[in-house]
Amino acid sequence: MLFNEPHPLETRVLTKRMHEPGYNGTVEAYERYGGYKQFLKAVEMTPDDIIGEVKTSNLRGRGGAGFPTGMKWGFVPRQSSKPKYIVVNGDESEPGTCKDRVLIENDPHLLIEGCLIAARVVGAERGYVYIRGEYRYLIDIMERAIDEAYRAGWLGQNIKGTGINFDLRAHSGAGAYECGEESALLESLEGKRGNPRIRPPFPAVAGLYASPTVLNNVETFAAVPSILEMGGKAWADLGIEKAGGTKLTCLTGHFNKPGVYELTLGFPVEKMINEVGGGVRGGRKMKAFIPGGSSCPVLTGDEAWPLTMDYDSMAKAGSMLGSGGVILMDETTDMVKAALRIMHFYAHESCGWCIPCREGTAWLKKLLTRLDAGSGSARDIDLVGDLAKNMLGRTFCPLGDAAALPTMSIVKKFRHEFEAKLSRPVSVPVTSPDQLVSLG
Amino acid sequence: MTFSPDLEARFEKLVASYPEGRTRSAVIPMLMYAQDELGAVTPELVAEVAKRCKVPPIQVEEVIGYYSMLHRKPQGKYHVQVCTNISCLLVGGEELYHHASKKLGIGHKQTTADGIFSLEEVECMGACSWAPAVEIDYTFHHHVTPEKLDQLLDGLKKPQ
Ligand SMILES: Cc1cc2nc3c(=O)[nH]c(=O)nc-3n(C[C@H](O)[C@H](O)[C@H](O)COP(=O)(O)O)c2cc1C
Ligand code: SF4
Numbered sequence: 394m395l396f397n398e399p400h401p402l403e404t405r406v407l408t409k410r411m412h413e414p415g416y417n418g419t420v421e422a423y424e425r426y427g428g429y430k431q432f433l434k435a436v437e438m439t440p441d442d443i444i445g446e447v448k449t450s451n452l453r454g455r456g457g458a459g460f461p462t463g464m465k466w467g468f469v470p471r472q473s474s475k476p477k478y479i480v481v482n483g484d485e486s487e488p489g490t491c492k493d494r495v496l497i498e499n500d501p502h503l504l505i506e507g508c509l510i511a512a513r514v515v516g517a518e519r520g521y522v523y524i525r526g527e528y529r530y531l532i533d534i535m536e537r538a539i540d541e542a543y544r545a546g547w548l549g550q551n552i553k554g555t556g557i558n559f560d561l562r563a564h565s566g567a568g569a570y571e572c573g574e575e576s577a578l579l580e581s582l583e584g585k586r587g588n589p590r591i592r593p594p595f596p597a598v599a600g601l602y603a604s605p606t607v608l609n610n611v612e613t614f615a616a617v618p619s620i621l622e623m624g625g626k627a628w629a630d631l632g633i634e635k636a637g638g639t640k641l642t643c644l645t646g647h648f649n650k651p652g653v654y655e656l657t658l659g660f661p662v663e664k665m666i667n668e669v670g671g672g673v674r675g676g677r678k679m680k681a682f683i684p685g686g687s688s689c690p691v692l693t694g695d696e697a698w699p700l701t702m703d704y705d706s707m708a709k710a711g712s713m714l715g716s717g718g719v720i721l722m723d724e725t726t727d728m729v730k731a732a733l734r735i736m737h738f739y740a741h742e743s744c745g746w747c748i749p750c751r752e753g754t755a756w757l758k759k760l761l762t763r764l765d766a767g768s769g770s771a772r773d774i775d776l777v778g779d780l781a782k783n784m785l786g787r788t789f790c791p792l793g794d795a796a797a798l799p800t801m802s803i804v805k806k807f808r809h810e811f812e813a814k815l816s817r818p819v820s821v822p823v824t825s826p827d828q829l830v831s832l833g
Numbered sequence: 834m835t836f837s838p839d840l841e842a843r844f845e846k847l848v849a850s851y852p853e854g855r856t857r858s859a860v861i862p863m864l865m866y867a868q869d870e871l872g873a874v875t876p877e878l879v880a881e882v883a884k885r886c887k888v889p890p891i892q893v894e895e896v897i898g899y900y901s902m903l904h905r906k907p908q909g910k911y912h913v914q915v916c917t918n919i920s921c922l923l924v925g926g927e928e929l930y931h932h933a934s935k936k937l938g939i940g941h942k943q944t945t946a947d948g949i950f951s952l953e954e955v956e957c958m959g960a961c962s963w964a965p966a967v968e969i970d971y972t973f974h975h976h977v978t979p980e981k982l983d984q985l986l987d988g989l990k991k992p993q
C-alpha cells in the first residue's frame with residue numbers, strides 16, 4: 394500500500410511498477426511488467442561486465458554511507474573457495490527513514506531480482522534479507538514473495554535452466570538500532586548480540602560466517618535491475634555527476650505534504666520542499682534541516698535552501714546525504730528539546746561496547762536534560778559541545794559519531810536557544826497543539 | 834515443549850534456513866516467534882530453543898537482554914507502542930504518548946491491571962513520513978491523533 398499521494402516531479406524508476414493501477418507485487422504482476430528479465434540478461438553477461446555497468450551507473454549505497462556499490466562488489470574475492478553470501482540490510486532504523494518499507498511492501502520481487510543479480514556476480518548460493526523485528530508484516534510479505542519465487546522457479550536449484558542455484562530467506566531482527574551497522578548486523582544474523590566487529594576485514598572479504606559477503610541496503614539492491622535495464626550510463630544520467638540515478642526520499646517533520654518520493658540525485662532542496670513537500674507547514678519559516686536521518690549534522694534553514702540533494706552538495710555544506718530521511722523543522726521548533734530527543738535515542742541505542750560512546754551518550758543526555766529543563770548553566774552548553782567533539786572519531790563504530798555530529802551542529806548553530814533556556818525554568822512544547830490537528 | 838503446528842513448522846523451516854553447523858543463526862528469530870505464542874521468553878523456552886538450535890543455553894540467554902523486543906515478562910494482550918523520536922516528536926508524538934499514558938493509566942513498559950494493554954514509548958519505527966505513528970502489536974497506524982488513538986483503543990477493549 395502506498396501511504397501518500399505521488400508527485401509529478403518524481404522520477405519513477407524503482408517505484409515505477411507499484412504506481413501502475415492494480416499492481417499488487419505478486420510474482421505474476423512483476424513478470425507481467427518485465428520482472429526477472431534483467432536477471433536473465435545478467436546470466437548472459439560476465440560478472441565483470443555487470444560490475445562495470447554498476448560502476449558506470451554511479452550507484453552509491455543507499456543505507457547512509459554512500460559507498461560506491463560497483464566498487465564494493467569488486468572487492469569480493471570471487472575465486473575464493475569459501476561460499477559467498479548475499480545479505481540485505483533491511484534494518485531501517487535511522488530516525489527519519491521509512492523508504493525500504495515502501496519497496497518491500499509494494500514490490501518485493503524487485504529486491505529478489507536485485508539479490509539474484511548480485512548472486513550471479515559473486516557466485517553466491519545463499520542470501521538473507523535481514524528485516525527489523527518491528528516490521529513483522531513486511532517479513533511476512535517478503536516470505537510470501539520468496540515462496541512465490543521458488544514456485545515460479547526464480548529461486549532454488551538450476552534457476553530457469555541457467556545452472557545457477559540461489560536460496561533466499563527473510564530473517565527477523567529483534568529490536569536494536571545498532572544492528573543496522575553492517576558488522577553488527579552480521580553478528581546478529583549469526584545469532585549473537587549486535588556488537589560491531591573490528592574492520593578490516595570488511596564484509597566483502599570476511600562477512601557472514603567469515604565468508605565473502607555482498608551486504609547492501611534494500612534500496613541499493615532494488616536499484617540494480619533498472620541499471621541493467623537502462624544501461625549504466627542512462628541510469629547515471631538521471632542524477633548528476635558522481636551520483637547517479639534516483640533516491641527514495643522521505644520528507645518528514647514540518648512539511649505540508651510529508652511522504653516518500655523518488656527524486657533524482659541532485660534535486661534542488663528548494664523545489665523539494667516547496668513543490669514536492671507542499672511547502673513548510675503553515676507557511677512558516679524553516680529553522681533547521683536534516684538531509685538524511687538524525688545522524689547527519691543539522692543545517693540551518695538559510696544554509697539548506699540553496700543546496701541540492703546529493704552527496705557532494707551536502708558534504709560541502711558540512712552535512713551528509715545519509716539515508717534519505719529528510720527532517721524539516723519550522724521556526725516553532727525547540728532546538729534544545731530536539732537535541733535532547735536525538736541524544737536520548739543514541740544513549741538508548743549505544744550497544745555499550747566502547748566507553749566513549751557508552752559514557753559519552755549517557756552524560757550528554759544528562760546535560761541536555763538539565764539544559765532543556767532550564768536548570769543548566771552556561772558551562773553546561775560548552776561542556777555539551779566539548780564532550781561531543783571528544784567522542785568524534787574515538788568510538789569503535791560510527792554510532793558514536795552519529796550521536797556527536799548532530800549535537801555539535803545544534804549547539805554551534807542554535808546556541809542562543811540554549812542560552813535563552815538558562816533563564817527560563819519551564820520547557821515549551823516542541824509544537825503547539827493546534828498544529829497537531831492539521832494533519833488529521 | 835510442544836508448540837502449535839504453525840510454530841513447529843516455522844521452527845523446522847528456520848533450522849533448515851542456515852548452512853550446516855550454523856543453526857545458532859536461528860536463535861533470535863525463534864525467540865521472536867515463540868514469544869508471540871507464549872507471551873514471554875520463559876526459562877523453558879530458553880532451554881528448548883538452545884536444544885533445537887544446538888547451542889549452549891547461555892548463548893540464548895545472552896541475546897535476551899540485548900534486543901529490545903525480547904522480554905521475559907508477559908506484556909498486555911495488546912502492546913501499544915508510541916514513537917516519540919524526532920520526526921514523530923515534531924508533529925505531536927510526545928503529546929500522543931502522554932495521552933495514551935493518561936488514558937490507559939500506565940507508564941512506559943507498564944501493563945494495565947486487567948492485562949489488556951501495555952504501553953511503550955519507542956524509538957523510530959520507520960513510519961516517519963506518516964507521523965505521528967503508533968504500532969499496536971505488529972500493526973502500524975499512521976497520522977494518529979489523540980481522538981484516533983481513543984477510537985483504536987476503545988475498539989480493542991470491546992469484547993470481540
Ligand atoms: C549505527 C548505524 C546504523 C545503521 N543502520 C542502517 C540501516 O538501518 N540500514 C542500512 O541499510 N544501513 C545502515 N547503516 C549503514 C551500514 O553500516 C552499511 O553501510 C550499509 O548497510 C551498506 O549498504 P549500502 O552500501 O548499500 O548503503 C548503519 C550504520 C550505522 C553506523
Ligand atoms: S560506538 Fe557505541 S554503538 Fe558503536 S561499538 Fe561503541 S558503544 Fe557500541
Ligand code: FES
Binds near residue numbers: 961
Ligand atoms: S520518528 Fe517516529 S516513526 Fe520514525
